[in-house]
Amino acid sequence: MVRQINEYHPVIGHRYIPGIQARIPHESGGYLVKTNSSGFRCQHEFVNEKPDKTFRVLLFGDSFTAGDGVSNKYRFGDLLEQRVGGLEVLNFGLSGTGTDQQYLAYEHYGSNLTFDLLLICPLVQNIKRVASRYETVITRDNGDVGFIAKPYFELQDDELILKNTPVAKGILDRQELDEGDNFLANQGVVERALRGVINRYLYPIKNLLQRTVAYDPVTEYSDANGREWKLMKKILKDWVKSVGDVPVVICPIPLYHHVEELSSPVNYQRRFAELSDEPNVQVFDPLYKFLEESRETRRQCRFEFDQHFTQLGHSIMADALIPVILNSMKVSEK
Amino acid sequence: MSQWVLGISCYYHNSAAAIVHGSDIVAAAEEERFTRKKHDPRFPSYAIDYCLETAGIEADDLDAVIFYDNPALTFDRVTKSLVQGVPFSKSQWVQAAPLWLGSKLRVEEAVFRKLQVKVPVLFAEHHFSHAASAFYPSPFEEAAVLTMDGVGEWATTTIGYGNGRDLQIFEEVLYPHSLGLLYSAFTYYCGFKVNSGEYKLMGLAAYGEPKYAEIIREKLIDVRPDGSYRLNSEYFGFIDSDIMTNDRFHELFGGDPRSPESRITKREMDIAASIQFVLEEAVLLLGKRAKELTQSSNLVLAGGVALNCVANGKLLRSGLFDSMWVQPAAGDSGASLGCALLAVHQHFGVDRVRNAERDSQKGSYLGPSFTNAEIKAFLEYNEYPYEEFSDEERAKTVAEAISQGKIVGYFVGRMEFGPRALGARSILGDARGTETQSIMNLKIKYRESFRPFAPSVLDTRLSDYFDIDHESPYMLLVAQVAKDKQYPVENSMDDDDMLPLINQVRSEIPAITHVDYSARIQSVGPHEKPDYYAVLKEFEALTGCGMIVNTSFNVRGEPIVCSPEDAYRCFMRTDMDMLVLENSILLKGAQPDFGEAEDWRDEYELD
Structure with a gap:
């Protein structure tokens, strides 16, 4: 038995079950998930007023931010708090979400809070989720792959139109997906199957293969006018606009392919750079910090089989962000 | 500062893990409850996760992990016994050798593989672990200690003495005498x-x-x-x-x-x-x-x-x-708790903090619990119809259902540690019903009809029903039904047919009265489990009867349910009428069809 940690949410699609403490079996030896009463893996309750003399950061992202694979206290958001005095990080990271759902989580839970900095950390792969209407899940009763609906945006006349809310309940199999939407379902199943085959039979030469074929895990960034990027960009721009003058840091989290130089980061870096023309936005790429480390160390930033950050990965991520946070705090003081 | 110690027992039968913080027993559970494999002997990986989860600590916060047995000594016994049995023991050796060489002698490696951090691994002796499980949680400052089981390393029975944090063994009987x-x-x-x-x-x-x-x-x-x-x-x-x-x-x-x-x-x-x-x-x-x-x-x-x-x-x-005082998890699973306490008191020298009024076992409610939020998430996720009740309403609703002859699956609070269900993962029925025993045996538990059921009885009403003046909170004592409650019956059997004997109404409370007028009693007071006490009080208010039938929430061959999923599955596979999941109540008639592709009876090996 592994404790159920997610629950249905009509706006975001899902969130963590509020107030749980669960240890999740994992190749790391297991990790502890604690959630607050709002259903997020955050050590703090989401109260409107921030504590005195505290610089409050709202942190958004997916499982890399929520910390799949590590206990709460080892995540980069928590490490930032531990390493920077006077900082409070409210972690809204939610596994299995795209930037669209993270934006909705902000609107639903974060927009009424007082804060000093909005830190958006989309895993670069989130672009695939933004373009999807369904998310793959492994069912609890028999371990089969199923699909759950998610909220999504469509771009019409340069406006975001929110679809599929309240989000439909229940688990569907592939045949039950709306006609025509099947191709929109996150291709996690195929990827997972392929990854399984490669990990099982070709693992020793997997990295070599990827480097040799110049594998790009996120081709969606190659075209500035591509449907997926236009949607992602619009979501981020609207989100930025919604916070007014509050500074925003957009920090795309690289995949291990980029960290370990198996794939080129240039495409995603170019796309995210397009967002830095907004006055209150800083696009910060933490990749450089990883690249300062040896190849061996970088490999240790993810688990053997799970590509999420290890404690070391989170630590480097936190170190990369410290100057950005300190700078924001300085600006804020002025 | 108190030490965190994780105790583990495994590789024979009923593996388990327990975690203590100084004298405080924080959590303990059998692995079978998580893996759903009865008497699972494997390394208790899930139970360890559960213990760390409840403690809210990381593996590297542990001061020690302790194994309940000395594998080298046990190996010595096994090899000597097998050598003695040559040539007849050859097949046993072929069976045993890979297990020993593969895992049983490599406990430290297994611990590291699980936790992924280096934690000191200590080893206790099997009967010391049992003795510690009996003495340290007991309410006594000093006590004679008696342990009896199949076999540990060499010992099979020991007599000892505990006083404060000291524990000694004076005499033992050695294998093969057991x-x-x-x-x-x-x-x-x-x-x-x-x-x-x-x-x-x-x-x-x-x-x-x-x-x-x-x-x-x-x-x-x-x-x-x-x-x-x-x-x-x-x-x-x-x-x-x-x-x-x-x-x-x-x-x-x-x-x-x-x-x-x-x-x-x-x-x-x-x-x-x-x-x-x-x-x-x-x-x-x-x-x-x-x-x-x-x-x-x-x-x-x-x-x-x-x-x-x-x-x-x-x-x-x-x-x-x-x-x-009897350790509720008296078998090998309880030795995981015993060895953890042994490490705390004997290895780390921590003084024993005794609960003289009752004991330190916390009612043996040491397993996982699920919040109402988790229950609702489960029910909503699966779209199962349910109704929510306050604690008071729940007690009334359950008592009323039982009084109407309904069978209720009751899943509230932390799961029990040990083989007995004590009102946290229980199936409840009316002890007064003449049909209750056969319905529960044949339509709910799918087990042999001769097996008796046990009563949960209000502690204040104990002597009204039974010839006993000693509390029995862990269902580990048997007493006779009070004479004035007994009905005289002819106990002879003409042939080998037990059924007429089984079906005789022997007392006012036939469902829990065994053929010899005995009953295995759980006395229930208001302290350890107020929700369950409230059900009994409500039942008493409704009927005047201060007891109900309490049997473990499972079917034959299945480990007792652990999670809401397990409970729902068992509820739907049997003729239970009502399921209580914390403050949510589900009625059988309102549930969607629970069609299963395969016969679930094939899932569990008969015990």
């Missing part, structure tokens, strides 16, 4: 599963007469006045084969062992009664010896034989000791 193995041999011979069916043998004993007691004493076990005993190894197969008994044994009792699931005859009933009789004699002598050696007025018990609540009841009534 009360546990003797009882298991008869369990096997009567067609039940070893390490699982001993409880059934005890239940069956009440139907028989101890006709074979003399043969057992004469040929199989020599019990001496000082409580020491020796088995006659000529009659047992477990020393040099996979089978508990041999042809000589079979000849003593008139033929081959009963085939599992075949009809139970008068012969098995009498054999069961006989071995039960001899066991009780031996346990009483051991109790006497413990008294002589320690002069204590308190006795604590552990080891699988201590689950024999009939023998426990007789020991208590013997008056040898003023008070007695």
Whole structure:
């Protein structure tokens, strides 16, 4: 038995079950998930007023931010708090979400809070989720792959139109997906199957293969006018606009392919750079910090089989962000 | 600062993990509850996760991990025994060697593989672990300690003494002489599963007469006045084969062992009664010896034989000791808790903090619980219809349903540690109902009809119903139904058909009255489990009866349910009428079809 940690949410699609403490079996030896009463893996309750003399950061992202694979206290958001005095990080990271759902989580839970900095950390792969209407899940009763609906945006006349809310309940199999939407379902199943085959039979030469074929895990960034990027960009721009003058840091989290130089980061870096023309936005790429480390160390930033950050990965991520946070705090003081 | 110690027991049967913080027992659970494999002997990976989860700590916060047994000594016993049995033991050796060389001697590696951090790994001795599980959580400052089981490293029975944080063992009986193995041999011979069916043998004993007691004493076990005993190894197969008994044994009792699931005859009933009789004699002598050696007025018990609540009841009534406490997880799973406490008090030298009023076992509610938010998430995720109730409304609703003859699956609070369900993962029914026993046995539990059910009774009403003046919060004592509640019946059997006997209404509370008017009692007070107490109080208010039937929430061969998923599955597979999941109540008639592709009965190996 592994404790159920997610629950249905009509706006975001899902969130963590509020107030749980669960240890999740994992190749790391297991990790502890604690959630607050709002259903997020955050050590703090989401109260409107921030504590005195505290610089409050709202942190958004997916499982890399929520910390799949590590206990709460080892995540980069928590490490930032531990390493920077006077900082409070409210972690809204939610596994299995795209930037669209993270934006909705902000609107639903974060927009009424007082804060000093909005830190958006989309895993670069989130672009695939933004373009999807369904998310793959492994069912609890028999371990089969199923699909759950998610909220999504469509771009019409340069406006975001929110679809599929309240989000439909229940688990569907592939045949039950709306006609025509099947191709929109996150291709996690195929990827997972392929990854399984490669990990099982070709693992020793997997990295070599990827480097040799110049594998790009996120081709969606190659075209500035591509449907997926236009949607992602619009979501981020609207989100930025919604916070007014509050500074925003957009920090795309690289995949291990980029960290370990198996794939080129240039495409995603170019796309995210397009967002830095907004006055209150800083696009910060933490990749450089990883690249300062040896190849061996970088490999240790993810688990053997799970590509999420290890404690070391989170630590480097936190170190990369410290100057950005300190700078924001300085600006804020002025 | 108190130490965090994780205790583990595994590789034989019923693996488990327990975590303590100083004297405080934080969590403990059997692995089978998570893996859904009855008596799972594997490394208790899920139970460890659960312990760390409840403690809210990381693996590197642990000061030590302790294993309940000394594998090197056990290996020594196994190899010496097998060498002695050559050439007959060859197949046993072929079976045992890979397990020993593969995992049993590599506990540190297994711990590291699981936790992925280096934590000091300590080793206890098997019977010290049992002794610690009995003494440290008990309410006594000092007590005689008696442990009895199949076998540990070499010891099978020990007598010791605990005082404060000190624990000593004075005398021991060594393998192959073992009360546990003797009882298991008869369990096997009567067609039940070893390490699982001993409880059934005890239940069956009440139907028989101890006709074979003399043969057992004469040929199989020599019990001496000082409580020491020796088995006659000529009659047992477990020393040099996979089978508990041999042809000589079979000849003593008139033929081959009963085939599992075949009809139970008068012969098995009498054999069961006989071995039960001899066991009780031996346990009483051991109790006497413990008294002589320690002069204590308190006795604590552990080891699988201590689950024999009939023998426990007789020991208590013997008056040898003023008070007695039995570890609720008396089998090997409880040794995980014992060794953790042993490490804290003996290795780290932490003083024992005693709960003199009750005990430190916390009602044995040491397993996982689920919040209402988790329950709702589960129900909503699966779209199962339910209604929410306050605590008070829930107690009333449950009591009312039981009073109407409904069978209720009750899943509230932390799961029990140990084999008995104590109102956290229980199936409840009306003890007054004449049909309750057969409905629960045949339509809910799918188990043998002769097996009795146990009552949960308000502690204030205990002596109204039973001849007992001692609390029994862990369902480990048996007492007679009070004379004024009994109905006289003819107990003779004309042929081998038990059913007429089983179906006799023997008392005002027939569902829990065994054939010999005994009952295995759980007394319930307001402290450890107020929600369950409230159900009993409401039931009493409605009916005037201060007791209900309480049986474990599972079907035959299935581990007791652990999670809401397990509970729902069991609810839907049986004829239960109502399911209580914390503050949510589900009615059978309102649930969607629970069609399963395969027959779920194939899922569980019969015990």
